[in-house]
Amino acid sequence: MSFNSFGHLFRFTTWGESHGPAIGCVVDGTPPRLKLAEPDIQHWLDRRRPGQSRFTTQRRESDRVKILSGVFEGLTTGTPISLLIENEDQRSKDYSEIKDRFRPGHADYTYWAKYGIRDYRGGGRSSARETASRVAAGAIARLVLAKLIEPAPVIRGALIQVGPLAIDRTRWDWQAVEQNPFWSPDPTRVADWESHLDQMRKSGSSAGAVIEVVASGLPAGLGAPIYGKLDADLAAAMMSINAVKGVEIGAGFAAASLSGEANADEMRMRDGKVAFLSNQAGGILGGISTGQDIVVRFAVKPTSSITTPRRTVTATGEEVEIATKGRHDPCVGIRAVPVGEAMLAIVLADHLLRHRAQCG
Amino acid sequence: MSFNSFGHLFRFTTWGESHGPAIGCVVDGTPPRLKLAEPDIQHWLDRRRPGQSRFTTQRRESDRVKILSGVFEGLTTGTPISLLIENEDQRSKDYSEIKDRFRPGHADYTYWAKYGIRDYRGGGRSSARETASRVAAGAIARLVLAKLIEPAPVIRGALIQVGPLAIDRTRWDWQAVEQNPFWSPDPTRVADWESHLDQMRKSGSSAGAVIEVVASGLPAGLGAPIYGKLDADLAAAMMSINAVKGVEIGAGFAAASLSGEANADEMRMRDGKVAFLSNQAGGILGGISTGQDIVVRFAVKPTSSITTPRRTVTATGEEVEIATKGRHDPCVGIRAVPVGEAMLAIVLADHLLRHRAQCG
Amino acid sequence: MSFNSFGHLFRFTTWGESHGPAIGCVVDGTPPRLKLAEPDIQHWLDRRRPGQSRFTTQRRESDRVKILSGVFEGLTTGTPISLLIENEDQRSKDYSEIKDRFRPGHADYTYWAKYGIRDYRGGGRSSARETASRVAAGAIARLVLAKLIEPAPVIRGALIQVGPLAIDRTRWDWQAVEQNPFWSPDPTRVADWESHLDQMRKSGSSAGAVIEVVASGLPAGLGAPIYGKLDADLAAAMMSINAVKGVEIGAGFAAASLSGEANADEMRMRDGKVAFLSNQAGGILGGISTGQDIVVRFAVKPTSSITTPRRTVTATGEEVEIATKGRHDPCVGIRAVPVGEAMLAIVLADHLLRHRAQCG
């Protein structure tokens, strides 16, 4: 049991704080003889990297990943892969004022209540900077899936709501996702989101978001009853991402309002294979994949670091106000898209190995 | 790693199928010298027991629990507690017709795709009957919490939506919950739900639901970054319950639409203690409890066993129709209330022991 | 994490006390569609059953195993297999006198020191009766190995020392093992052991033993560096058996006295396959199987229940003497043979699944 590890057979352990010398992770359980080099990981890290538009934090981090072990002559050896990313633009001075104050909405108070000590520099361990390690591990998970499933599954994500502004799902276009700084699948929403976020920032506020991640091309049979359900692990995976407050699969909360007939996806044969006529289930029944797209959505709360002063207290019990300066994402949900994809890939790689162990 | 175990230090393993001789669980990690006898568990099992109103399955099960180990002279010994519940009213004949057909919305197809074999009697392992074991384990978890936290925390749940009909939250009355067959905290909703469910059943359909479970009186500090977050474990716990498709904490999905100011709960001192002025966070920040109420909601899809014929296929690839006879809950969400409470208690007991291990 | 579970992918959890209503275990992770019925397990339990010669306890237990779940129409379903063995001949009265006294060499004092409570009836949870569950789980592990490896590996054990009397290894005859009540591979030792044990019993004493268990026919490649080493798991498996005080692999402690040349098993090709010219390694190098016989030995201390009075103390600090009456094995090592075999099979089945997960 480790609080900082995730997964069972494909398993990674992360470490590091926002303003320490580096962050990183150790990925264990990777099958041997996968082709792996730093660019395979860097590609995905670059998508999450801060400072790529005015809607993400201006912190400058090149997020260069180094592989320290587990790869020999370009192939994984089956031994643990240690990945390291140095912190470059730390500016610890930005955080001195929050040393004694608990920022509302942040983990400052709870870390202090739990441990009696907290690394206050940029949130320390609770910083979203930790998610870079997830993206790095996710890159390896993608290689595992691509190696063991033919053709390779596709795992991708999109932002489907910023603040109260949801996309029009009928306009969904996966190609659009790569063409705007929000990963929006509905290009008509981009301008609205821009103005909404500009307005939020000007007013010293911030916005939440909803992300949808989808895996296509997975076989039926992944996941296991009862406490190894694929959806249970996906729920934990997404809820463990910073600022996430809700997770749903397929129809999700809307399923509560459906009739029994509308909800239960009917089946027919297509080309000799079982085909479902709808996907309210989001690709999972009884905790096991159906072979349809696996569809997961999660909600991210508005960034808690805002410049509008908020009431709070200090560690010594003084009542004070705080306005969080520093460089922050006005909507952390944007950069949560590659993180959600990574966690989806990781859960699937883990379950693929678990399935192979038990069922061959 | 076990697919059928949940929790780390307070850990239970369940076994058994709907129509086998018995179901049960083994609870490990319980602190020694807790007062425990069968009625302490039976009390909670009785709340989940089927057949108590016309809105739950008419299957007759007395659900008598037997303690087979781990208790000596009325006290827990610290060794594993084995609990057994015999299946009484099995009527396997009801299920013969679904032997070769995959019921839409059920786990029939996925179990078959995964294992190449399935116990088709009443859903076998995928039956909601398994949740009796969770309620039994939850009863012990409640004792752990009551022993280690003074005064004892209160863990309770309510049904807040049936089909599309949500309660009026301003009418929330915990006392009402125990006075209607739906565990509704809003007594004015009861009549609507009755007529909705009667109508669903008459039309051969079924209804979904939303459940809210709340823990009051927990200290700040439970839960642990990053992959041992309290909310991540709660998400897995609730998503592992049969038919659940979504989980949220505090404001949940609605947090995405809030402004940064509205979302971040401000703090003041009250009687020398930190007090929050709101609870959008649902009692959890950075994966660690704040000391406020822990608020979890989850959505349950409509019962998949419906009498309206639905299109499906057989294991040999025939296209057929199926109408599920037998005795089924028109809304499985009702009986999910005590199950959700149990899972909440279990996660908290586990985290309390984990916290005690690391932080004393 | 569970204190009462063993294994990772092939994993079992045991429960129950010597004098409770029953003991049992839950076996999780078994591949689906293995042929399994109660006689497959009973066969192995019968070998461990007490009362079969005058050299084992005269407690009468039929040790009838019942399968409560996980098997459908004669095949495993991939879901947890719950096994139950009722306690029949409990005679709790035999133990009333030890209620307040700590028996030297037993776990009485340590359980009390740890938990502040102990089930004093027959050792409660610390009784070797728990090993019946291991043998039952081991029977299923054997089926896993036989299903996945062709031809089926052979797992067997022998008693190679009773008290100070070791066998002559040059006389090793596996067929002899089944033909004497000691599982001795050296038939010339049987008479000596009989008279030694008769003498020990007459004098109110008891004897220790050394057991050797061997697995033949396993492929190279099982086990994993660094903390999943096959020999590390075997060491834990054997040391977890009641009364075991030492474990060794291959040459074991004697390896310390060998020269480097004598110790390192040389290799040649035989029929196109790698062949080792000796087996000092006991079939394991770097924690991974070599394909040779896996050879494990463990030492069992003399039965602590002896009729010679011994000095001890009570829970309230009185200095007293105790002579343990009741029905006890004069040499618990004899019945440890099938238990050691079972643990060997379990570790191998677990590692086989772990290997299949990572390496296919």
Add this chain to the structure above:
Amino acid sequence: MSFNSFGHLFRFTTWGESHGPAIGCVVDGTPPRLKLAEPDIQHWLDRRRPGQSRFTTQRRESDRVKILSGVFEGLTTGTPISLLIENEDQRSKDYSEIKDRFRPGHADYTYWAKYGIRDYRGGGRSSARETASRVAAGAIARLVLAKLIEPAPVIRGALIQVGPLAIDRTRWDWQAVEQNPFWSPDPTRVADWESHLDQMRKSGSSAGAVIEVVASGLPAGLGAPIYGKLDADLAAAMMSINAVKGVEIGAGFAAASLSGEANADEMRMRDGKVAFLSNQAGGILGGISTGQDIVVRFAVKPTSSITTPRRTVTATGEEVEIATKGRHDPCVGIRAVPVGEAMLAIVLADHLLRHRAQCG
């Protein structure tokens, strides 16, 4: 589950190969607010460092440890502690000749059989260099024990046999251990060992060893039945160390030859506390500590890297000979002393936290 992690609540994960850029580990579960700086770890690493006498490898490694996370302002924060040790003196060219040959006694063949690939440089992952990470983690474990137990327990080890030459236990002197390059507690043995090892080296051979590690000052009650037994975890811990072939607790294998009376340690009261009159049990009964010294011994086989040519095969099935050049310990058992101490400290720290979780 991770093959490269050890421990449950005090848990560390190691990574790295002999000739990669670095090795290291992540230590999770450490209680917060322990004073920790690099010298606290370096002190113990220096004891294991190679090149300190002519009886250990001449590889030059300063083994400087860097703390990359989990410590803030000199105190542990309760978050994962990442430790990194750079490899300096790698000389990969030394190993080119073994690229295609399996060194007898080494893990070369088994890694290749398992993974189909191996990092042949210096043994790669199977190199004893990995044990530096254990010593580093062990240093933190010692701090955990010292913080939670008053007065701090003492954990120390000694070499008690080199080749066939055992110490005279009646001469045991802990102070002598620090005064010779063998950690021998019997100073009269030092000269014999020197000449034995010089002779082994000259003849192109190597020697095995036996190590004893002892923990004093631990309370009764650590460890847990049945599969969390303290001795079972110690057996796994020691057997996981490179080249170890046997582990025993207390009287160990010799217990098999003892009479029941001689083996069962009697009890009396001393100063109001339970006192044992002997310690055949090695401080553990029923898997739980008695409060006496915990005594563990393990056997290390002779170094497999020897200059005497040995018969072996290549990956392509050629029969060849190999003589291992390079810089090697003539007796790896010497440097195993600090490694054994570290593993003992780690197991105890883990069990202390586990005990605190369940029993307070």
